[in-house]
Amino acid sequence: MKKKLGLIVNPIAGIGGRVGLKGSDGKDILKKAIALKGKSESSSRTIQALERILKLREEIELITYPHQMGEEEARIAGFCPRVIGQIKRNETTAGDTQKAAQEMLNLGTDLLFFTGGDGTARDIYLAIGSRMPVIGIPAGVKIHSAVYATSPKNAGNLAYLYLKENTKKIQIGEAEVMDIDEEAFRNNRLSAKLYGYLKVPYEKNLLQGGKTGSSPSEDSETEAVASEVINLMQKDYLYIIGSGTTIQPIMKKLGLANTLLGVDAIYNFKLIGSDLNENQILTLMKGKKTKIIVTIVGGQGYIFGRGNQQISSKVIKKVGKENILVVGTTNKIISLGNKSLLVDTGEEKVNQMLSGYIKVITGINERMLIKIDY
Amino acid sequence: MSTRQKEIKVRRYHAPVWSEPIIMELSQKGQRGIMVPQTEKEIKRQIGQTSKYIPSNMQRNELPQLPELAQPQVIRHYEHLAQQTLGMEMNIDISQGTCTMKYSPKVNEFLASKIQEIHPYQDEDTIQGILEIIYRLDLCLREISGMDQFTFQPGGGAHATYTNSCIMRAYHDMNGELAQRNEVITTMFSHPCDTASPRTAGFKVITLMPDENGYPDLEALKAACSKHTAGLMITNPEDTGIYNPKIEEYVEEVHKVGGLCFYDQANLNGVMGIARAREAGFDACHFNLHKTFSSPHGCMGPACGAYGTTKVLEPFLPKPIVTFDGKKYYLDYDRPYSIGKIREFFGNVEVLIKSFAWILSMGPDGLVEAAKVSVINNNYLSKLLLAIPGVVKHYAEGKVRLDQVRFSWEKLKEDTGIGTEEVQNRMVDYGIQSYHTSHHPWIVPEPFTPEPCETYSKEDCEYWVAVLKQISHEAYTNPEIVRNAPHNSSIHKLNKENLDNPKKWAMTRRAYQRKWKNKIR
Numbered sequence: 017m018k019k020k021l022g023l024i025v026n027p028i029a030g031i032g033g034r035v036g037l038k039g040s041d042g043k044d045i046l047k048k049a050i051a052l053k054g055k056s057e058s059s060s061r062t063i064q065a066l067e068r069i070l071k072l073r074e075e076i077e078l079i080t081y082p083h084q085m086g087e088e089e090a091r092i093a094g095f096c097p098r099v100i101g102q103i104k105r106n107e108t109t110a111g112d113t114q115k116a117a118q119e120m121l122n123l124g125t126d127l128l129f130f131t132g133g134d135g136t137a138r139d140i141y142l143a144i145g146s147r148m149p150v151i152g153i154p155a156g157v158k159i160h161s162a163v164y165a166t167s168p169k170n171a172g173n174l175a176y177l178y179l180k181e182n183t184k185k186i187q188i189g190e191a192e193v194m195d196i197d198e199e200a201f202r203n204n205r206l207s208a209k210l211y212g213y214l215k216v217p218y219e220k221n222l223l224q225g226g227k228t229g230s231s232p233s234e235d236s237e238t239e240a241v242a243s244e245v246i247n248l249m250q251k252d253y254l255y256i257i258g259s260g261t262t263i264q265p266i267m268k269k270l271g272l273a274n275t276l277l278g279v280d281a282i283y284n285f286k287l288i289g290s291d292l293n294e295n296q297i298l299t300l301m302k303g304k305k306t307k308i309i310v311t312i313v314g315g316q317g318y319i320f321g322r323g324n325q326q327i328s329s330k331v332i333k334k335v336g337k338e339n340i341l342v343v344g345t346t347n348k349i350i351s352l353g354n355k356s357l358l359v360d361t362g363e364e365k366v367n368q369m370l371s372g373y374i375k376v377i378t379g380i381n382e383r384m385l386i387k388i389d390y
Numbered sequence: 391m392s393t394r395q396k397e398i399k400v401r402r403y404h405a406p407v408w409s410e411p412i413i414m415e416l417s418q419k420g421q422r423g424i425m426v427p428q429t430e431k432e433i434k435r436q437i438g439q440t441s442k443y444i445p446s447n448m449q450r451n452e453l454p455q456l457p458e459l460a461q462p463q464v465i466r467h468y469e470h471l472a473q474q475t476l477g478m479e480m481n482i483d484i485s486q487g488t489c490t491m492k493y494s495p496k497v498n499e500f501l502a503s504k505i506q507e508i509h510p511y512q513d514e515d516t517i518q519g520i521l522e523i524i525y526r527l528d529l530c531l532r533e534i535s536g537m538d539q540f541t542f543q544p545g546g547g548a549h550a551t552y553t554n555s556c557i558m559r560a561y562h563d564m565n566g567e568l569a570q571r572n573e574v575i576t577t578m579f580s581h582p583c584d585t586a587s588p589r590t591a592g593f594k595v596i597t598l599m600p601d602e603n604g605y606p607d608l609e610a611l612k613a614a615c616s617k618h619t620a621g622l623m624i625t626n627p628e629d630t631g632i633y634n635p636k637i638e639e640y641v642e643e644v645h646k647v648g649g650l651c652f653y654d655q656a657n658l659n660g661v662m663g664i665a666r667a668r669e670a671g672f673d674a675c676h677f678n679l680h681k682t683f684s685s686p687h688g689c690m691g692p693a694c695g696a697y698g699t700t701k702v703l704e705p706f707l708p709k710p711i712v713t714f715d716g717k718k719y720y721l722d723y724d725r726p727y728s729i730g731k732i733r734e735f736f737g738n739v740e741v742l743i744k745s746f747a748w749i750l751s752m753g754p755d756g757l758v759e760a761a762k763v764s765v766i767n768n769n770y771l772s773k774l775l776l777a778i779p780g781v782v783k784h785y786a787e788g789k790v791r792l793d794q795v796r797f798s799w800e801k802l803k804e805d806t807g808i809g810t811e812e813v814q815n816r817m818v819d820y821g822i823q824s825y826h827t828s829h830h831p832w833i834v835p836e837p838f839t840p841e842p843c844e845t846y847s848k849e850d851c852e853y854w855v856a857v858l859k860q861i862s863h864e865a866y867t868n869p870e871i872v873r874n875a876p877h878n879s880s881i882h883k884l885n886k887e888n889l890d891n892p893k894k895w896a897m898t899r900r901a902y903q904r905k906w907k908n909k910i911r
Contacts, residue, residue: 068807071870166804173807187887236892346831354602373613381594382585384578385610 018077019127019179021069022120022148023097024140026132027084027108029058029155058155059089061168062131065153066093068172072179079123081116084108089131110139117143127178127217129153129171134195137161141193141212149188149215151175160316162191163214178217189218189234190261192313194322210259210277210313210323237345240379242266245309245343247380255282256297256331258310258324262343266309279326294328301331307339308332312376317352319388320370321360329363337370342386343377349384356389398856403821405880408470414899416467417457423464455900474880476823478686484771484846484854485817485825486687487794487839488581488629490659490678494686498747502740510735514720520739521719524712527696527746534757535655535675536668537698542679542737543708547656548583549732550676550695551623554652555591556729557674557699557706558621561650564727571620575644577606579628582829584654593620600833604632604785608639615643621650621673627657629829629839630784631768631791633665641671650674650703658682659843660765660792663758667698674699683745692738694745708732763844764793767851771842772797774855778862780805784834794841796834803836808865808872810836813858815883816875820857 069076070093078097080086083105090097100119103112113136120128121144128148130140133156140150152164153171165171178186190213218234242265249255257263257280267274270285278291281300289300308331313323319342320327332340342357359370367390375383429437441449459467483491508517528540544550555574562568574588577598585595596614601607606624622644627633634640641651653667653675659682667675679685680693687693699707709728710721721736736742752760772795775781780802783795803809814824828837842851865872876882888894896902903909 169804169807173803176807349599350831350833354599373610375596375614378597381589383594383596385596385598385614387610 018075020077020079020123020125021175021179022117022123022125022128022130023062023066023078023080023086023090024113024116024120024128024130024136025058025062025081025084025086025089026113026130026136026139026155027058028056029132029136031056056155058131058153059084061153061155062086062089062129063093064168065129065131065165065172065175066090066095068169069176069179070094072176076179079120079125081112085112085116110135113139114143121148127151127175129175131155133159134161134193137163137193137214138195138211141214144214146190146213146215149178149217151178151216160194160196163193163216174217174219177219187218187234188215190214191216192323194313194316212277213261234345234347237347237379238262238265239269240382241343241345241377242269244377244380244382245341246270248341248377249282249285251284252305253283254288254300254304254306256280256292256301256306256308256327256335257282258308258313258327260311260313260323262311262345262348263309266343277323279324292326294326294331297326297328297331298334301334305339306335307341308335309341309343311342312344312348312352312357316358317355318358318360321358321362325362329361329366332361332366332370333363337374340370340374341377342374344384346378346384349376349378349386356387359388359390361390398853400820400853400856400860402878403819404878405476405818406470406473407880408474410467410470410474413457413459413464413467414455416459416463419458421458421460421463423459423461476818476821476879478823481822482846482850482854483823484840484842484851485823487796487826487841488657488829489687489826490681490793490841490843491687492659492681492684492843492845494684494744495748495751498684498744501747502743505740505743510739514718518719520743521712521721522714523746524736524739524742525714525719527742527749528712530746530749531677531696531698533754534663534666535677535698536666537675538701539704539707539711540696540698541707541711542694542696542739542742543731543733544676544695544697545733545738546680546693547581547654547676547678547695548587550678550697551581551583551652551654552587552590553695553697553708553729553732554623554674554676555588555593556732557703558588558650558652559591559593560706560727560729561703562620567648571618571649573614573616573618574620575611575614575622575649577624577628578833579604579606579630580623580625581629581654581656584623584625584652588620588623600630600785602785604628604630605634605636606640608636608643611640612643615647615649617647619644619647619649621652623652623654625654625657627660627792629657629794630786630796630834631660631794632786632789633661633792637670645671652676656681657793659841660761660768660794662761663754664761668700673703679741679745684748685741685744692741694738694741710736712736760844764842765790767842767844767846768793768795770848771840771851771855774852775840775858778855778859779866780862781858793843794839796828796837796839798834799836799838802862802865806865806869808869810838811886812872812875813838813861813865816861816864816872817857818876818879820860822854822857 073095078090078095080090080097080099081101082099082103085103085108087097087099101116117140125148128150130136131153137152151171151174153168154164165174193211193214195211241262245266246269259277264274272287275291281289281292310319312319359367361367371388371390373385373387376386378384478491531540544553562571572594573596574593575596576584579600589595598606598610626637644651650673653672655675656678658677676695676697679696680687705727706729708731709725710723713722775797780799782798782801784798799810810827817824825838825840828839861872896905
């Protein structure tokens with residue numbers, strides 16, 4: 017049976033970029049972008065990616081949405097796609113992206129290709145969660161999500177590998193869907209959120225989150241990190257547990273439920289709070305010696321201020337830098353290149369307190385010394 | 391260069407294919423290579439039941455699982471395997487960067503074979519010759535490193551770094567500071583054994599990332615140094631070929647807080663006879679005799695990680711040490727602070743003979759000349775490689791690299807979808823050993839690390855580059871041929887997942903039988 021490749025193009029992705037609008041989300045901003053003669057690059061980028069898999073034309077079934085949501089790009093690239101769904105030409109919405117992803121999931125698609133930016137990744141996540149592997153073709157103004165390939169060509173290269181090779185051979189990993197508040201961003205305030213995780217085929221060098229990674233097995237590394245953290249855990253200490261894929265194995269090893277996108281708390285190896293907000297954390301901390309366990313969220317290197325704002329500056333100040341355990345895989349640290357880890361607690365003094373070097377736990381008796389900036 | 395490159399015709403190659411089973415699968419019950427004579431009746435009577443001499447907890451309950459074969463079948467099996475192997479002397483072995491695959495003169499093999507005539511249990515008086523060789527080799531290495539005493543017990547580079555870790559432990563223990571000093575600092579581009587061996591010796595390891603120039607971050611080192619620092623274990627030049635000219639400052643920072651400094655000199659070849667560990671302030675260093683000192687490297691023979699220290703650490707060296715009292719060479723076992731033995735007898739002595747012979751044949755000027763030629767070769771190779779579409783070099787733009795360079799096919803991968811592993815697989819189709827990519831984890835994306843050392847001629851370097859140029863051309867014009875390679879090798883593609891996933895590993899045949907065949911023994 018032919019493998020099914022889904023294709024969804026957000027035709028307006030990136031339209032705000034060149035005209036300095038820091039994003040393309042929202043109807044008004046879209047009008048503004050068009051008025052400024054903003055041009056989306058999603059079509060040309062999609063074609064670049066599709067050209068990489070053109071050789072598989074006879075071996076796969078390409079399923080896409082009408083007009084500029086994939087059909088046109090597929091035809092220009094040389095495919096004869098199966099076109100499903102209906103849209104209003106030149107008036108596509110986030111709802112169309114979600115609907116398309118949902119329909120492709122229902123059709124048993126093996127892999128979903130989508131072109132866009134962080135907003136598009138969010139729409140795809142909303143529609144399908146982690147039920148189908150995806151590869152993002154980067155075309156948006158903002159690319160904070162690790163689900164995107166490093167370039168359109170590499171998106172094509174990765175899809176080729178996944179579709180051509182025995183799919184069981186290619187490891188499937190989870191990559192972050194991050195997005196910033198565009199309204200705040202346009203006012204020069206940066207505030208980002210971790211929305212969830214999409215499933216992506218893992219191949220070193222091709223995805224945003226793993227530009228150089230070649231760690232033999234990310235799983236065994238996260239397991240080693242989890243064992244080390246558990247070894248370091250002390251009695252009568254409250255542990256505030258942040259979110260992230262390197263954190264999950266710690267909770268799994270302890271046999272405790274974990275809030276994927278939230279903050280939990282452990283005391284004497286028992287879960288005493290799930291999906292906590294700032295006030296709940298502060299209440300739990302009363303009278304208890306406390307430590308915080310966090311990991312690097314997203315491809316940008318943040319350890320505070322992205323996806324874990326509940327661990328507020330107030331909480332961090334009380335706990336102190338010496339009681340913060342940062343965990344991470346070597347792969348993730350290397351993918352930051354020469355960049356520092358980042359904090360954005362909203363309070364200058366706390367950011368300052370956190371800056372400098374920190375030993376990141378990368379395995380049993382293994383640490384990497386990394387600089388924190390803000 | 392370009393005219394010359396155009397003239398090079400890349401050879402066709404085809405490896406023999408024997409589809410050779412593993413020796414365990416060739417086993418035929420009852421076959422024997424040697425029929426051992428029965429014990430004579432009288433001896434049997436006097437000795438009685440031999441098992442009574444073996445402690446019960448060391449006795450086997452069943453026979454060992456060994457293959458049963460006659461001699462011709464064994465020889466045939468290994469000849470087949472040898473034919474399927476693209477050996478060092480069958481090709482231009484520039485590929486194994488970081489391994490310093492230099493040519494090793496055959497006359498030294500002949501000299502080393504003499505070792506078969508003696509036994510390490512012989513009385514010292516009857517092995518004065520070999521003891522003199524070990525002693526004089528020690529003097530040579532002291533001169534090259536500036537250290538005060540060497541041991542030759544470690545059976546390889548990682549074994550030498552492990553010896554160093556044990557010595558660091560013993561030193562701090564003697565000073566009553568071991569409990570406090572539990573951290574060893576290393577760098578991301580240092581060899582992986584500089585991380586693994588101190589961990590095996592019980593230390594925590596702190597790894598420093600490189601800065602934008604490819605040097606380990608000095609500010610990070612300063613931040614890592616504390617009362618917990620046991621020492622620094624560092625390679626220089628690292629596998630990027632970049633020499634850190636400020637190495638003394640790194641050593642000084644660690645000494646300031648009471649730590650020891652070990653210089654991993656596996657990459658000595660480019661600085662041999664030019665820069666010494668002593669002058670950079672190190673307390674200890676090691677040389678891989680099987681690499682730099684031509685004993686040789688690889689599957690062709692045993693190894694030696696010669697480990698040397700200054701006077702301060704000398705009492706902790708493994709025992710015995712070969713010494714000379716003016717009249718006689720002897721084995722000094724009277725070393726109360728020694729970490730003890732880390733290997734039986736005096737190490738791999740045949741390796742020492744070959745290295746000693748090589749050093750004498752080269753002479754002091756020859757050693758320096760070898761270093762210089764290896765750097766020139768590397769820089770010539772580098773110039774040729776960077777002209778190939780898809781090849782890039784990271785870090786230290788404009789700086790001269792020493793013995794090797796870690797190149798990247800990052801651009802080729804983006805342009806064609808062909809990455810370093812595919813290129814590696816294709817190389818063997820042209821009769822060239824597939825190259826070393828990089829130690830893990832990869833910092834340089836899609837890496838490859840050639841090292842031409844002093845052995846290879848200008849023409850050899852050009853030929854090796856021509857092969858990669860050919861593969862790059864194929865990647866841009868017919869990527870499938872590269873993607874599906876090797877086509878002419880004895881073994882087709884390996885399923886890398888079996889190598890990458892620790893859950894799939896079986897380290898011995900018994901483990902394999904237990905894990906994958908459900909045969910629990």
